[in-house]
Amino acid sequence: MKNWIQPLLITIAISGGVSAWADHHWSEVSYQRIPVGDHIYALMAEGGNIAVAVGEEGTFLVDDQFAPLTKKLLWEIEQLGGGTPRFLVNTHWHYDHTGGNENLGAAGTLIVAHDNVRKLLSVDGHLSALNVAIKALGKEGLPVITFSRDTSFHINGETIRVFHVEHAHTDGDAVVHFQKANVIHAGDVWFNGFYPFIDVEHGGSLAGILAASEQIIALADEQTKIIPGHGPVGSRDELIHYRDMLSQVLTTLAALKKQGKSLEQVIAMQPIASLDAEWGDGYFSSEKWLEIIYSGLEVPR
Numbered sequence: 001m002k003n004w005i006q007p008l009l010i011t012i013a014i015s016g017g018v019s020a021w022a023d024h025h026w027s028e029v030s031y032q033r034i035p036v037g038d039h040i041y042a043l044m045a046e047g048g049n050i051a052v053a054v055g056e057e058g059t060f061l062v063d064d065q066f067a068p069l070t071k072k073l074l075w076e077i078e079q080l081g082g083g084t085p086r087f088l089v090n091t092h093w094h095y096d097h098t099g100g101n102e103n104l105g106a107a108g109t110l111i112v113a114h115d116n117v118r119k120l121l122s123v124d125g126h127l128s129a130l131n132v133a134i135k136a137l138g139k140e141g142l143p144v145i146t147f148s149r150d151t152s153f154h155i156n157g158e159t160i161r162v163f164h165v166e167h168a169h170t171d172g173d174a175v176v177h178f179q180k181a182n183v184i185h186a187g188d189v190w191f192n193g194f195y196p197f198i199d200v201e202h203g204g205s206l207a208g209i210l211a212a213s214e215q216i217i218a219l220a221d222e223q224t225k226i227i228p229g230h231g232p233v234g235s236r237d238e239l240i241h242y243r244d245m246l247s248q249v250l251t252t253l254a255a256l257k258k259q260g261k262s263l264e265q266v267i268a269m270q271p272i273a274s275l276d277a278e279w280g281d282g283y284f285s286s287e288k289w290l291e292i293i294y295s296g297l298e299v300p301r
């Protein structure tokens, strides 16, 4: 099993009434470090991939996985020469990217995110597609600076542009571009190697995630290192390959929607079966994925 899938399955197990959480040994989890630029690393353990940049003017962090991992994360950052993050950007509101927020906020980290991330984190919520209930974060875990379109950080000689992509994975996604280093954190716009979860319930859409992929591709060149929300660090070519898959799926499903096909009919037709071998081995089988994305698909004109 791919290790980035586990937290999701654990959560599903909890909501299904099985107390797998208690049996989950956070102590056995360790971070994998991948250098992606000068003093910039991707950190991977469980949950969404993290980016960290360290330097004299402070540590800059993108996403923070789960609360029980914060200590390990801080230890890891220390090994890289950094300290408690000065800034943390949340790429979106999901619990596998924001679980460490309360710990870090309490430690003095300034949390920054899109306006809608703060809104969603402020109240108890629910992810129906995954049957997961989500508790509101305490005040210290909420973003203290929010933006509607974009913002930039000027730190350690780097310019880090953080910009919103609309109705993509959620309605509050941000992409983080380390301009000098030529590194991009795509958030959950990119699931490298498999069908992405799209949080249609909270404003995500297949068309939006496709458009956001296009935006990232336009910023990248052959040398760009792109950190996906889930899966291994990849290249522009790999993102193009993913974009092509999304585009094919959108075209196929839009045509079926236009014909007035119901979800049940679409599932029975197996319209994306040819893609399953390559993309269906991650979070979702194509059946489950179709269920998630089809209802939110807009009827093409």
Ligand SMILES: [Zn+2]
Residues within 6 Å of the ligand: 092, 094, 169, 188, 229
């Ligand atoms: Zn997500």
